[in-house]
Amino acid sequence: MKHEINFTLNGEAVTCAVDIRKSLLEMLRDDFELTGTKEGCGVGECGACSVIIDGRTVDSCIYLAVWADGKAITTIEGIAQSDGQLAPIQAAFIEAGAVQCGFCIPGMVLASDQLLKDHAQLSRAEIRRGLSGNMCRCTGYQKIIDAVQLADAKRQADPKTVVLPHFKIEQ
């Protein structure tokens, strides 16, 4: 059975007739081919499938696709600049060496980005708590926390600068 839903996906208004049995994760990957959102545990315990829904970090594996109706959703594909420049938090992840196998990183980056938006300033303890819904089995977390601290420090140094020194994706 399908339901027609309307929502905003990475800034673009979309309409979709979606199978009511699907999770948001399945809809994003299968219907929209946005495969940056990863499936880890499938039961809301690892955060690999995190997306931002109306300014809140949510596990898309335990979120029904039909619930997206009327919401604004950001996936990892939606946070870089339109010209391909990485978002400050993505640049900070690279600068801090926060990525190893990379599977948890889309969720980590989104959760970190939202955490920065929600707090004018972040302590290391607040970063740890803010990212406690995202598991990483490679890095031991330290460099991920370093990356968020780095992004926080850079925006404190120049709050007007939205785009930080960044890396450009090779076209």
Add this chain to the structure above:
Amino acid sequence: MYDITDYHEATSLAEVFKLAAADPKARIVAGGTDTLVKSWAEVPAFTGIALIGITRIPELQGIVCQEDGTLIIGALNTFVTIEHDPLIQKYTPLLSQAVSLVGGPQTRHMGTIGGNICNAGPAADSAPALFTYNTTCEIQGPDGVKNVPIADFYRGPGQTILKPGEVLTRFKIKAGDYQDFHGHYTKFARRNALDIANLSCAALVKVQGEQIRDLRLCFGAAGPTPLRMPVAESYAKGKPLTDATLAQIGQLCLQDTHDITDWRDTKAFRDHLVTVLPGRDITAALRGA
């Protein structure tokens, strides 16, 4: 994909009653952090059924304090909303502290306090706090409104008194059940996040000078449902606040707990925690006072 047959998004309680009457097997889903996990695991009662979503029903939202001081908490408030709500933080800070320890941020953004209680897990983090505040559960169904003490809401693990079509709508906490009380909650688990308590304990204490005037204790995961500690609570009234009193309170709790050994922990270790957590919670509650 989830093994569900249909999905309805209800926008009012009247619509829920109508949908449930038309399909008595349908299950109500709030934030989905338990229901969808059980459906994924193919738990029989959660598969091959239709789901009725209730998160967009306005009557189930909101947190207000009535003129007589009664705090009314809509069942569909998420853990994040409860944690940060100014009224909850002012009047029932123990509840704010308890829900701040649920799962991880993603779970707390979606999971609701009503869902936490309806799921009826013995280790639910919001339950011990609600038990110590003598919370009343308001239930609405096609036949009208009922008010039930939270201790009578549970029938066993995963079992509540709710009949098909009935909805847990609000929690009510009377002023006399929070005024002058100090509380603390310990979630004893292996990790600080994304874990379920091996054992949990909420304490709500009222003191006069160096004497305990009133004490309420509730354990999670120490029996098939959250459990209050009547023996220890009645012993504590009027006793001096000493290490010996706190130790005796802990020992008396063993008379009301029913610890078991499971994959999460042993009965011996849970029994040990039962004797020490109340004293630690009471101390922490009064330090924070």
